[in-house]
Amino acid sequence: MPRQSSxxxxxxxxxxxxxxxxxxxxxxxxxxxxxxxxxxxxxxEVLTTCLRVGGKVMLCGNGGSAAEAQHxxxxxxxxxxxxxxxxxxxxxxxxxxxxTAIANDYRFEDVFRxxxxxxxxxxxxxxxxxxxxxxxxxxxxxxxxxxxxAKVLAFTGHSGGELVKHADLALLVPSVTTxxxxxxxxAIGHVLCDLVxxxxxxxxxxxxxE
Numbered sequence: 001m002p003r004q005s006s007x008x009x010x011x012x013x014x015x016x017x018x019x020x021x022x023x024x025x026x027x028x029x030x031x032x033x034x035x036x037x038x039x040x041x042x043x044x045e046v047l048t049t050c051l052r053v054g055g056k057v058m059l060c061g062n063g064g065s066a067a068e069a070q071h072x073x074x075x076x077x078x079x080x081x082x083x084x085x086x087x088x089x090x091x092x093x094x095x096x097x098x099x100t101a102i103a104n105d106y107r108f109e110d111v112f113r114x115x116x117x118x119x120x121x122x123x124x125x126x127x128x129x130x131x132x133x134x135x136x137x138x139x140x141x142x143x144x145x146x147x148x149x150a151k152v153l154a155f156t157g158h159s160g161g162e163l164v165k166h167a168d169l170a171l172l173v174p175s176v177t178t179x180x181x182x183x184x185x186x187a188i189g190h191v192l193c194d195l196v197x198x199x200x201x202x203x204x205x206x207x208x209x210e
Contacts, residue, residue, distance in 0.1 A: 025183055028175050032184055036171055040188060043153050043169050044195035050125045050151065051196065056088035058119065058150075060112040060141050061129030064182045065155075066093040068129055072189040080193035084200045090119065092141070112141035122149030127189075130154075131173075131181040133161025142166035155188070157181035 047057060057076060059069035069091040076089035092115045093099070102114045116126060126145035130138040133156035142152045143166050154160065154167035157175055164170040171188055173181040 024175075024177075025180050028173060028180055029184055029187060031174055032171075032188070035174075036188075039169055039171055040191060041195075043171070044192050044199070046151050046153065046169065047125055047192060047196050048199045050123060051087055053123055055121075055123040055125065056090060056119075057125045057127060058090050058092055058116065058145070059127040059129070060092040060115075060138055061155075062135055062138065064178070065129035065131065065138075065185070066091075068182065068186050068189060069093050069127070071186065072127065072193065075190070075193045076196070080190070080197050082197045082201060084197060084204075087196070092116070109136040109140055112137050113144045116141050116144040116148065116150075120145050120148040120150045124148070124150040125153060126150055127153045127155065128163060128167070129156075129185060130161070130163050131157045131178045131185075133157070133159070133163035135163075139163050139166060155185045 050057065057073070059073050060066075061069045070093060073089040073091040076087040078086070092112050095115075098115060099111050102111045106114065120126065124145070126141060128138050128142045128145075133139075133154070139162050142154065142163060145152050146166055146168075151169075152167045154163045154170040155173075156163050156170060157173045157178075158181075160170055160172045164172070171185070173184045175181050175184075
């Protein structure tokens with residue numbers, strides 16, 4: 001008797017997982033859109049003010065959040081959707097020599113704090129990404145940024161953990177599922193890039209673009 005393939009059953013199972021993930025992410029995105037609109041608008045204003053006066057944006061996070069820090073820094077230095085001057089943004093996750101030297105000579109928890117101490121000045125902005133809000137290296141970077149007079153924008157999830165205590169503004173994604181929190185963080189990061197670029201176009205002379 002010929003053996004029946006189990007693939008149709010597996011395909012049905014795969015489709016359930018696929019639909020459930022997208023539906024859950026969409027539901028969380030809608031909730032964030034309703035509950036965090038004011039926070040996102042305030043974050044865009046903080047970034048715009050920083051860039052208007054010649055400040056820079058620093059970003060940090062671990063794992064997937066490190067990748068998002070690099071992604072958003074690239075959108076600012078390069079461009080998001082519109083042609084404009086490059087904007088100063090630094091992902092503190094990319095210098096392997098600095099990261100490994102600091103981790104080796106001090107502690108891993110110091111890998112971002114030490115860079116913030118070296119680079120931050122009053123008026124700068126740190127975007128600190130931690131899905132749990134409890135990553136010691138990210139929390140310490142936020143503390144260091146505040147001590148330097150820089151603003152801290154926290155991207156986190158659920159209750160926000162320790163990180164929100166050291167942030168000027170915090171985006172809390174209402175989920176404990178790391179991939180979903182990260183997906184919403186990236187979407188909001190893109191929104192912020194869009195809002196900053198629109199501000200550039202609305203008042204180009206304030207960004208040295210006249």
